[in-house]
Amino acid sequence: MGIPTQKKHEMMRSMLLARQFEERLSGLYRQPGKIHGMLILATGQEAVGAGVCAALTEADVILGNHRSHHHLLARGADPNALMAEIFGKRTGCNKGKSGTLHLAVPEVNALCTTTVVGGGLPIAVGLGFAQHYDKRDAVTVCFFGDGACAEGSFHESLNLAALWRLPVIFVCENNRYAAAQSYAEHSPVPSLAVRADGYGMVGESVDGNDALAVFAATERARARALRGEGPSLIECLTYRWGGHGESDHQTYQPADEIAAWKRKCPVERLAQALIAAGEVSEDDLARMRDAVAARVEAAVRFAEDSPYPAPEEALDDVWAE
Amino acid sequence: MGIPTQKKHEMMRSMLLARQFEERLSGLYRQPGKIHGMLILATGQEAVGAGVCAALTEADVILGNHRSHHHLLARGADPNALMAEIFGKRTGCNKGKSGTLHLAVPEVNALCTTTVVGGGLPIAVGLGFAQHYDKRDAVTVCFFGDGACAEGSFHESLNLAALWRLPVIFVCENNRYAAAQSYAEHSPVPSLAVRADGYGMVGESVDGNDALAVFAATERARARALRGEGPSLIECLTYRWGGHGESDHQTYQPADEIAAWKRKCPVERLAQALIAAGEVSEDDLARMRDAVAARVEAAVRFAEDSPYPAPEEALDDVWAE
Amino acid sequence: MQTLGMGQAINQALREEMTRDERVFLAGEGIGVGIHDSPLMPTAGLLATFGPGRVKDTPVSEAAIAGLAVGAAAAGLRPVVEVMFNPFFTLASDMIVNHAAKLRYLSGGKTAFPLVVRLKSGAGFGAGCQHSHNLEAWVAHCPGLKVVMPSSPADAKGLLKAAIRDPNPVIFIEDMALYFAPAPVPEEEYVIPLGQAEIKRPGRDVTLVAWSKMVGVALQAAEQLAAEGIEAELVDPRCLGPLDTATIVESVRKTGRLVVVHEANRTGGFAGEIAAVVMEQAFSALKAPLRRVAGPDIPVPASPPLERFYIPDSARVVAAVRSIL
Amino acid sequence: MQTLGMGQAINQALREEMTRDERVFLAGEGIGVGIHDSPLMPTAGLLATFGPGRVKDTPVSEAAIAGLAVGAAAAGLRPVVEVMFNPFFTLASDMIVNHAAKLRYLSGGKTAFPLVVRLKSGAGFGAGCQHSHNLEAWVAHCPGLKVVMPSSPADAKGLLKAAIRDPNPVIFIEDMALYFAPAPVPEEEYVIPLGQAEIKRPGRDVTLVAWSKMVGVALQAAEQLAAEGIEAELVDPRCLGPLDTATIVESVRKTGRLVVVHEANRTGGFAGEIAAVVMEQAFSALKAPLRRVAGPDIPVPASPPLERFYIPDSARVVAAVRSIL
Numbered sequence A, B: 001m002g003i004p005t006q007k008k009h010e011m012m013r014s015m016l017l018a019r020q021f022e023e024r025l026s027g028l029y030r031q032p033g034k035i036h037g038m039l040i041l042a043t044g045q046e047a048v049g050a051g052v053c054a055a056l057t058e059a060d061v062i063l064g065n066h067r068s069h070h071h072l073l074a075r076g077a078d079p080n081a082l083m084a085e086i087f088g089k090r091t092g093c094n095k096g097k098s099g100t101l102h103l104a105v106p107e108v109n110a111l112c113t114t115t116v117v118g119g120g121l122p123i124a125v126g127l128g129f130a131q132h133y134d135k136r137d138a139v140t141v142c143f144f145g146d147g148a149c150a151e152g153s154f155h156e157s158l159n160l161a162a163l164w165r166l167p168v169i170f171v172c173e174n175n176r177y178a179a180a181q182s183y184a185e186h187s188p189v190p191s192l193a194v195r196a197d198g199y200g201m202v203g204e205s206v207d208g209n210d211a212l213a214v215f216a217a218t219e220r221a222r223a224r225a226l227r228g229e230g231p232s233l234i235e236c237l238t239y240r241w242g243g244h245g246e247s248d249h250q251t252y253q254p255a256d257e258i259a260a261w262k263r264k265c266p267v268e269r270l271a272q273a274l275i276a277a278g279e280v281s282e283d284d285l286a287r288m289r290d291a292v293a294a295r296v297e298a299a300v301r302f303a304e305d306s307p308y309p310a311p312e313e314a315l316d317d318v319w320a321e
Numbered sequence C, D: 001m002q003t004l005g006m007g008q009a010i011n012q013a014l015r016e017e018m019t020r021d022e023r024v025f026l027a028g029e030g031i032g033v034g035i036h037d038s039p040l041m042p043t044a045g046l047l048a049t050f051g052p053g054r055v056k057d058t059p060v061s062e063a064a065i066a067g068l069a070v071g072a073a074a075a076g077l078r079p080v081v082e083v084m085f086n087p088f089f090t091l092a093s094d095m096i097v098n099h100a101a102k103l104r105y106l107s108g109g110k111t112a113f114p115l116v117v118r119l120k121s122g123a124g125f126g127a128g129c130q131h132s133h134n135l136e137a138w139v140a141h142c143p144g145l146k147v148v149m150p151s152s153p154a155d156a157k158g159l160l161k162a163a164i165r166d167p168n169p170v171i172f173i174e175d176m177a178l179y180f181a182p183a184p185v186p187e188e189e190y191v192i193p194l195g196q197a198e199i200k201r202p203g204r205d206v207t208l209v210a211w212s213k214m215v216g217v218a219l220q221a222a223e224q225l226a227a228e229g230i231e232a233e234l235v236d237p238r239c240l241g242p243l244d245t246a247t248i249v250e251s252v253r254k255t256g257r258l259v260v261v262h263e264a265n266r267t268g269g270f271a272g273e274i275a276a277v278v279m280e281q282a283f284s285a286l287k288a289p290l291r292r293v294a295g296p297d298i299p300v301p302a303s304p305p306l307e308r309f310y311i312p313d314s315a316r317v318v319a320a321v322r323s324i325l
């Protein structure tokens, strides 16, 4: 398949990290007073963040949504700063202003994140425009869900990016649900990739639980963008193992549907592929898991040991000087 | 072609009326103090209003945009009330509150009109929803331009109408310009009808200067809607003879382009077709023209003789009791 | 009397009006099948009762949801649509402000748009500024829109029933914290006319004007002040449009002092309108400067101590009152 | 001094800033190739000078235009985008209010969004309420946005240059009538800092606060009043955010009387904020009730006599002043 082993290891690590990071969060959320507000996880979707981000270079920009822990971790964001922000601590990457929903990590070119569904796409057009304007050899990746494809902003953004041939990769993470609405209840078409035709851009549907397929599709899209061929739409078919958020009863998701998708676990899938290809051993994997576990523990400890911001700090950071 | 002669006569008359009504307006606009504000005409596009509206029944609803004189006249709106409204007179169909840009004529099931580009489409979804909810055998037609297809509302509306299989016919009047932006400058795709696929609805491109083709496409779409097959997108390919509005210098429209389209005059085209088919004689046409001219003159006289509203009348009609 | 949270009271109002008038239907994101199955939520169980024909779960399309309401209302239905969180009103604002509010006027009074938009609002649930942003001042500035902001389950029920029966577009803003604050609600059917303030507590020394969740905060403050012998009169306008200026002005004529409390950002908030009305109509009665207790001019932060800092509390109201006595 | 309309002054500011800083680019509907070829228009000739790479005509997509600005600004460019008419701000409002204004705060001060949104505004051109709807009160209520409303070509030029250099999102609202009202503009380069009011006319008897086109109306009124020996002081805040409260308060402390004039609808208009600030900070100096001269609470009608009825004129300002002397 031509993907360097080190890239595969990178994906493996980031998927393990995302999985453990979020499983730990899920447990912490059940302990009173630790994590406040909503907690929205991507468990089961890790291959999307890992596959896409492994295909990017430092200069590329990513823009996520309300479900972006896995994107940011795959991009290399510091787990301590993320965990502390999710806890609402002063040491969080956004000083507690954001919490989990709109984590901004400029250090890894995630300049902002929005929890307004569809809100990321027009901004990604602007980010891609700037890369084009500055003649940078870089692309912008915008992550959004299947539900976001019903927003007007989806349309305006793909239309403008296509018209101006901007280096934007629109990554639709189709996890079959928009909150409690199943895909069939909220979308009139079997696949969202077909919408690319309406803008004259390339659209692909890929197995979103196959990190290597996601990686390959992203590489293709990135190459097209850098050749000046404009934006692409990649639909990653995946599934939301948990509820929309951690306080979601999830009764509208059929148990057998969940079970079937859990059998398609993207983390296990990559692990098996690498073992089959002899690119990792069980021992390597065990070591990776342990290293990740330690990293997550350290992040939790860092977050728990960090202070909350002082109330008046709320007044900071509205204005740039 | 199976279109009853009387329908063809109806189309012929409404196209002659729209043409003369607007040519008269264009002249009046050049006389100081007669018509205030913008004046936006559909000269060259008459076949769209005529062809679509001839395929409708009384119960059907139409919703237009800033360029809707021809839609409303084809639907049977009273020229006196329209002309008076365009003049800003108290006897206008909207008592001078609207002027030319958002003419509402509930008497012919044009319950409202919006000059917000793309603003009509979500409202048409609601009108179609009500027809569906009340199990009426009726459809809603929404007229909009090629420029409107770049608005988010276009996407949200087609998506929702398709998802719920609502009896809405989306009629895109592609006159090759969105204000001063040519089609190629504002749209990344050669045809807008392709976008129907992105919603799983039927899309057709028809010659918008051929009233009979527009009529036939509308009949097909209407039949589908009444069979419960949901909405359709009809792109009518036509051309804006004049500028965006009457104060537009129009220098961005190539002279030869304008000339070429004038040779494809939709009014002449239908006239010739009817003569060729022996469905009208030159004398019939002359009589129609004279009758229409008299009607337009009467409308102008009515508007000019009508009083302006008293200033305090501005305070009326905000609230329903 | 039954004891209900505001969501339950709204649920009753919706049930009663949907039963009374089959032209009433609901649409919104997750109003039928939702991620919460709590009976405290406004639309809980309505899908089961009225079916998918009248309780419409929509895609994530705020503009289309609002446009659905505008068109359906023009055609004679009585839409009640939900915008999940107040900041997403922006996405529906063209349909509501340029269409629902104006199309009747543009028709010269020929077409009516009887619709209700339910906006869930308020800070305090740790979701940050893209979920918590009180924008009642926007809609209260738009002729053609009525604006309701109930402070109690009982008011919410009666006002929502009036809103659904009103022939005009009504923006009905619900502070979500009130869903979880049970209070008595009359058993028998009742409707509360739009545009009538209620004096939630009589007093002679100072007039407090507050709405929505801040009524409870102001009431606490009034009780603390009473302990010091200061009798505050608390006026809840209940509707910002039409605003019952008479009741507010009359109260200030009596007390000579005015403190306005809202959760929305201070600058440009609706307290300014109330200040202006009082300054125009009760100037000679004023004995002291105006005080506003409002959210600071920042977005609502997510971290608990920061969010608590944002939300006005009774201590701030008490301090404001003391400062003008 | 040169004599320019406000559109020409804006055009100069854009030219100078685009020449000074190549990160500045323009986008909007018809800002390059437009339907008007009048040199009085703000973006006339800029496409020819700076080319299609920096002067971007867009499709009819207000949300994408605003999003373009937000993203490009985050990436270090200096976007100046145009929203053709104020009511269409609604379509861009999610991008501007939930994103441009909040994303910096949400980033904990890490990312900046230096962008300018030019809004064409004002009644008087017979297009009706979907083209004419003054919504400055909306943006002035949003922390994270600066709001500029120039009343003269000279102010517009200096303020726009400051807005383009400002590291924050700035909403720059242009009353189109001022494009056609030539006035002197300095030849040499200058920048006017945001947040500083200007006293357009000194006086001792009453303070008039007005902005944008209403400054000219208030000035006419002041001259008529002067003929009767009434000396009105006219304060033009020029920016509603940040608002120069000190200058307004100081003026009212001197005159003891306040009349606020705006074209926007009366109820919920920004006059309320000014009333509140004065009532908070200059209460003891007040000698008379507030008066507001504003558009009535109706959409802007299209017919000439109706539209004239809507727009505040100097006679109304004079009457308001007389009523409090």
Ligand SMILES: Cc1ncc(C[n+]2csc(CCOP(=O)(O)OP(=O)(O)O)c2C)c(N)n1
Binding pocket: A066, A067, A115, A116, A117, A118, A144, A145, A146, A147, A148, A149, A175, A177, A178, A179, A240, A244, C029, C060, C062, C084, C088, C091
């Ligand atoms: C404009 C807007 N409308 C509604 C919401 C509430 N909301 C948050 S996530 C969500 C569902 C989004 O579904 P999808 O785009 O598929 O993303 P997923 O949650 O599945 O990752 C909704 C409706 C929102 N945040 N923004």
Ligand SMILES: Cc1ncc(C[n+]2csc(CCOP(=O)(O)OP(=O)(O)O)c2C)c(N)n1
Binding pocket: B066, B067, B115, B116, B117, B118, B144, B145, B146, B147, B148, B149, B175, B177, B178, B179, B240, B244, D029, D060, D062, D084, D088, D091
């Ligand atoms: C939301 C919005 N943006 C901008 C405008 C200004 N405007 C009026 S018509 C028009 C062009 C519309 O082009 P199209 O949809 O093709 O209709 P046409 O004028 O060609 O009939 C524009 C940009 C508007 N009225 N509404």
Ligand SMILES: [Mg+2]
Binding pocket: A145, A146, A147, A173, A174, A175, A176, A177, A178, A179
């Ligand atoms: Mg989803």
Ligand SMILES: [Mg+2]
Binding pocket: B145, B146, B147, B173, B174, B175, B176, B177, B178, B179
């Ligand atoms: Mg067009």
